[in-house]
Amino acid sequence: MFQEAVIPLDVWVSQFVEWLVNNYRGFFQTIKWPVEQTLIGFDQGLNALPPWVVILALAFVAWRFSGLWLALFTAAVMVFIGLLGLWEQTMTTLAMVVSSVLFCAVVGLPLGILAARSDRFDTYLRPVLDAMQTTPAFVYLVPIVMLFSVGNVAGVLATIIFALPPIIRLTNLGIRQVPKELVEAAQAFGATRGQVLRKVQIPIATPTILAGLNQTIMMALSMVVIAALIGAGGLGAPVILGLNTLDIGRAVIGGLSIVFMAMVLDRITQSMANKKHP
Numbered sequence: 001m002f003q004e005a006v007i008p009l010d011v012w013v014s015q016f017v018e019w020l021v022n023n024y025r026g027f028f029q030t031i032k033w034p035v036e037q038t039l040i041g042f043d044q045g046l047n048a049l050p051p052w053v054v055i056l057a058l059a060f061v062a063w064r065f066s067g068l069w070l071a072l073f074t075a076a077v078m079v080f081i082g083l084l085g086l087w088e089q090t091m092t093t094l095a096m097v098v099s100s101v102l103f104c105a106v107v108g109l110p111l112g113i114l115a116a117r118s119d120r121f122d123t124y125l126r127p128v129l130d131a132m133q134t135t136p137a138f139v140y141l142v143p144i145v146m147l148f149s150v151g152n153v154a155g156v157l158a159t160i161i162f163a164l165p166p167i168i169r170l171t172n173l174g175i176r177q178v179p180k181e182l183v184e185a186a187q188a189f190g191a192t193r194g195q196v197l198r199k200v201q202i203p204i205a206t207p208t209i210l211a212g213l214n215q216t217i218m219m220a221l222s223m224v225v226i227a228a229l230i231g232a233g234g235l236g237a238p239v240i241l242g243l244n245t246l247d248i249g250r251a252v253i254g255g256l257s258i259v260f261m262a263m264v265l266d267r268i269t270q271s272m273a274n275k276k277h278p
Contacts, residue, residue: 017143028147035103035160036153042095043152051082054091058264066271074268077260084253086235090261093234096152096227097220097265100159104167104216107160109209112171113197122172129165137162137226145230155223155232163219170212174205207274214269221262225255235261 020028046054055078063071081090115122140158148154178201186196202209228236235258242251 017146021146032148032153032157035099035156038102039095039099039152039156042098043092046091046095047088051078051087055079055082062264062268062271065268070267070271074264077264081257081260084257086238086253086257089233089235089237089254090257092152093221093224093236093258093261096156096159096224096232096234097217097261100156100163100220100223101213101217103156103160104164104220105213108164108167108212108216109171112168112209112212113175115168115172116175116201125168129168132161133165137223138229141226141230150231152232152234154230155227155234155236158227158230159220159223162223163216166215166219167209167212170215171205171209174208174212175201177208178204210269210272214266217265217269218262221258221265224258 055075058078059071059075062074078090081087111125115125137158140161144154144158144161148157175197182200182204183196186200191199224232224234225236225239228234228240235254238250238254239258242248242254
């Protein structure tokens with residue numbers, strides 16, 4: 001019993017993906033184009049800037065939202081990464097993270113708002129998000145490569161799929177947690193549904209939404225090394241190269257740089273959320 005496959009699901013999935021590739025390649029190239037242009041813009045822009053400009057900009061943002069200590073830590077971390085000889089890879093990784101998080105926000109915020117305003121839509125969306133969060137990240141790579149080829153853009157697209165659920169879930173949660181009394185008071189004063197959303201629900205839910213953004217950034221960074229397996233550059237490349245050549249030093253400096261970047265971005269976004277508490 002159960003010695004052979006009775007349901008050839010693997011064959012069906014392969015045939016379905018091949019059918020998509022053969023019949024809808026133009027559609028997927030259309031999806032790829034804005035992601036590619038955004039990524040190229042951020043990557044070329046960050047790598048064209050002098051390192052001290054990027055360091056001062058990040059330190060200023062850290063100081064603005066958290067204070068002097070985080071600003072000093074941010075500057076020290078970025079200088080340390082530069083001294084390791086990984087500045088260009090770090091800027092590529094930052095461009096990939098910013099691009100993926102930007103598209104996650106563009107897609108995730110409206111979906112989270114719709115889910116908060118419609119229980120039926122939330123019911124349909126929840127199992128999709130469950131599947132996206134529990135599917136191993138490596139599973140995304142094969143269809144992504146078949147549909148979008150390899151490289152940085154394919155890595156960003158895989159990262160978008162992997163990092164999208166938290167911002168949808170927490171946007172939904174934040175809006176649902178807004179006290180009904182405030183919503184009813186706004187409606188009693190003649191506010192429309194759009195005005196209630198813009199002026200009451202979103203401002204109060206902002207800390208929770210920013211927490212979702214924080215989780216999306218962390219998941220995007222966790223995808224950096226995996227995306228390097230399909231030709232994406234950045235800090236994942238030295239980790240994969242170190243793994244393939246058993247060069248532990250190269251792998252460690254790549255992994256350490258990812259950890260430091262995650263710490264900086266995590267602290268900055270957490271500080272932003274804390275400042276938005278009503």
